[in-house]
Amino acid sequence: MPGGRDKGEPVSFFEFWPGWLFYTPIVAYWIALGIRYRDFGMPTAANPKITTGGLCCESKSAILDMAGPVARQAIAPYIVLDTDTDDLARAEAALDAAGISLPVVVKPDIGCNGTGVKLTPTRESLADALASFPRGVRLVIQRLIPWEHEAGLFYIRHADEAQGRITSVTYKDIPCLTGDGRSTVDDLLAADPRTRLVPHIYRPRLAGRLDEVLAAGEQLPLVFTGNHCKGSVFRNGAADITPELTAAVDRIMRDIPEFHFGRVDLKFRSVEALRQGKDFEIIEINGVGSEATHIWDAGTTLREAYAAQFHHYGEAFRIGAENRRRGWKSTRLFYGIRLWREQRRLMRSYPLND
Template sequence: MTQAEKQPSPLSLFEFWPGWVFYTPVVAYWILLGLRYGDVTLPTAANPRIETGGLCGESKSSILDMAGNYAKRWIAPYVTLPTGTHDLARAHTAMQAKGLTLPVVVKPDIGCNGTGVKLVRTEEELKAALAAFPRKIRLVIQKLIPWKHEAGLFYIRHPDSPMGEISSLTYKDIPALRGNGRDTVLQLLQKDSRTSKVLHIYTPRLTHCLHEVLPDGDELELVFAGNHCKGAIFRNGKADITPELTRQIDAIMQDIPDFHFGRIDVKFRSAEALREGKDFEIIEINGVGSEAIHIWDSRTTLREAYAAQFHHYRESFRIGAKKKKAGWSPTNLWEGVRLWQRQKRLLASYPLND
């Protein structure tokens, strides 16, 4: 078998390393940049109207709320709901005012990595999802986009540049098992070249059916949330970054005041339509704390992953320096630490994502 005929590895060398192992060089590089610029929190000024620039602890809905009339046309409709009493009735009132009907996606307003994201198809599921979260936190209830395809597009625009760029495009594939009428779900997981290596990601979400035999030809999607650490498969789609798509994303993002650096997560009809800048809806906009997620493609080398990380965070410092010079202030370090700790506490309190 030639090198070209070899199948790619189901996992990359570093894909599921412990976070502290993979990110230690990234943190070290961030500190070096902070010393060079004289301010380790400088990137938080890159998106100065967002709390911490979107590094941590920011509200998802507050970013979407800043969108102008043009950008709003591309964002999936949503409402927010603080948990408390009579959540179901209040959710219905808010959804009706926005024209939202089931199915919807319920997710925490402050969160990351898909933690707590729930797919809600029925009235009973909505009631259960709302009850699963702690009291006195804000949730986002968003329209479920019918298109199955999802992607993350990283956007960078320097304040002195008339147009931004898409520096990374990543397709998010939801893994699925196909039944053979003989093996249980657990057995199918154990036989698959990828899932067998990361059973700890999938089995907690499938406890209700692990020992059931999946009928021949039936498919079982393993996760709903399109996040790598929750089990989605990421593919580098850089070849599909076109001038048409770049122009469309730039027009949208320039309709969000002082947004310069972050990732836009979208659902889309087809790769062909996305390349043309058509038929997609934004489900989330992430700031400085997001990353160019093509690094989690199993074909990406460790060297390429670090090169991408260093490039993007270097750009965040450059943009932050320009915004600071224009009069914007970075987040105070200790305030940032406080918000990060709050976010950690909240993440630990959320229910298991779908």
């Protein structure tokens, strides 16, 4: 495992609360800030060149397409494909033209929380993944980054600041079951200190393997996507924020026009290299709809989690207000609600993620 803080308990007591329960105080805080700033959509101006600032219904590829030459070097290569007919042939032709070979990751261009993300190591799995999406949906197909470790880095830069800062680092571990030659996958899920507490997260993805007996020492990764709500284990890596890492990330993010607030998801070779600002590749860049995910470390207290949330959303409102004074506009409330509903509709149509 990469660096980070050790956990005493497998989950925190609030880690898997229903969303409405955990986020109610945050929504109340957002409303209070909206009243104060006289604009409930003020954070959408924090990244004014991104749809809703990245709050909802933003295009992943459109954000990556904004990258200049410096940022582009740090982003894993990708293509965009609209599902229609002859998807596999068109995808293969586009991948070949871009110099991208299998394995690749297929994901919806509009979505969140890893919904619909598919790992496709073979031509057959690529065909299956493309066919599993509705027609007329835009997909991003990205080269699989070979490094094992994944992290989310939260970046903030006010327009008048010479350099941005990293306010959160979260390491994302993929939980695995280890076979003993006797127990079924279902037995192993029930015995693991963490998975037995949240079996509903893992069982649907393993529905066809629950009765399988793993060989002694055989490992079964339980999820591919690095998303907490899909089953990845998040750990606080704040101790690994260094001036070198901050400078490297800042160079990249300043090469994306008017990007001021959001999370960079990446894979990296080692913690030592990451601390030096080296050997990492960006998977995607998220705007104001993202959060500082270190709060889902099992060692984080509820007070610490809310303090982090309030701080980051407070910053989003401040940056939005600064950008409004610079001439940018926020997203109109009812238009934003319409886009949020559209994103929800799209996400209901996506297949189960890997």
